[in-house]
Amino acid sequence: MTTVIATVVIPCLNEAGSLPGVLAAMPPGFTALVVDNNSTDGTADVARAHGARVVHERVPGYGSAVHAGVVAADTDIVCVLDGDGSMDPGELVSMVDALADADLVVGRRRAVRASGWPWHARVGNTVLAARLRQRLNIDVHDIGPVRACRRQQLLDLGVSDRRSGYPLQLLVLAARANWRIVERDITYRPRTAGKSKVSGSVKGSAIAIWDFWKAIP
Template sequence: METGPAPVDVILPCLDEAEALPWVLGRIPAGWRAIVVDNGSRDGSAEVAARLGATVVSEPRKGFGSACHAGLTAATADIVCFCDCDASMDPSALVPLARTVESGRFDLMLGSRRPTTWTAWPLHARLGNRALSVMLRHRTGLRLPDLGPMRAARRRDLLALGIRDRRSGYPLEMVVRASDAGWRIAETTVPYLPRTGRSKVTGTWTGTWHAVRDMRKVLQS
């Protein structure tokens, strides 16, 4: 029997997350579609995702933003969500974010990370995030304590924003462009767990510095 499109597409940027994928994909809400965007994994992540029933998109151009945007262009649902693929965030927590967007109360919903342990969010990553929050407030007036990757919005509206960054600045540019466009933006807290494996972005001081640098360019553009 032919079925209609999924009500929500969940975009999962992926780089060497084969170990975390079973946990993540097992928590995608029933009826939603998981789109795993493989960004050059060498650990068989794409094969694991396909075996577990996810839609797999290959994005050879390196960069977190490249993977996010490839997933967005591959999505077909009215509402799309973004979530990390490293088991630090439970995709089931996306349900209230998506429902809020669907209701029309807000246009962009963000998941503000609430660490479950002190090791879940390294100090250098917190400091970098705090600095960006201050810069974002000066740029847009938004008071957002976190610029985390978990979020929900309408697909067509996101595509219309014309987000250009293809590195770590993609999530921040989304918020800046949405604010400039007059979107209603809100946050709700979500549990933040110790990730599976090593972070490619905020797991080290160097990775955090590169992420902050990319995002600062977005704010200065």
């Protein structure tokens, strides 16, 4: 039997179409924990049918789902990855390895096709990352949704944003707590099915920018 190395928390809102591919790509030793956030497309059933453990979270929002998954995880190391097929779970292996010399390993998205990453999201991300480098002296270039860290250390950090500001607030609090933050390049593709809930729509982008703005020190 393969030893479990880490739990991969996958926040999901209507990702039934992309989840099978994401779960099939889970590397040995990485166990998937799908957090279903009021999906209406059978996401939870699809996740279970493809071998994932499922947790339900009623309070909407990306941060809400991620937090519920981290709380429910039962491994020392937790990873977080989107359920839309835009990232490769296989790349989590080297990220977890990098935890030997780090407290937080964040994926820096490298787009393979520009259309998968709307220009407004990309520009906002670049500007915010530059601000974090300048204000907090951390070497990050992406407010990335893929990360690996230690579960209890993350819970103790007290990230309170329950919407799309979660990734930024995590970086801010980690920097303030003098965490060793390391970035690793990851491949970023267009989602394989379904619709974007965050940066792909004007409303989603507006909510994300507001959430990010509140989280900036």
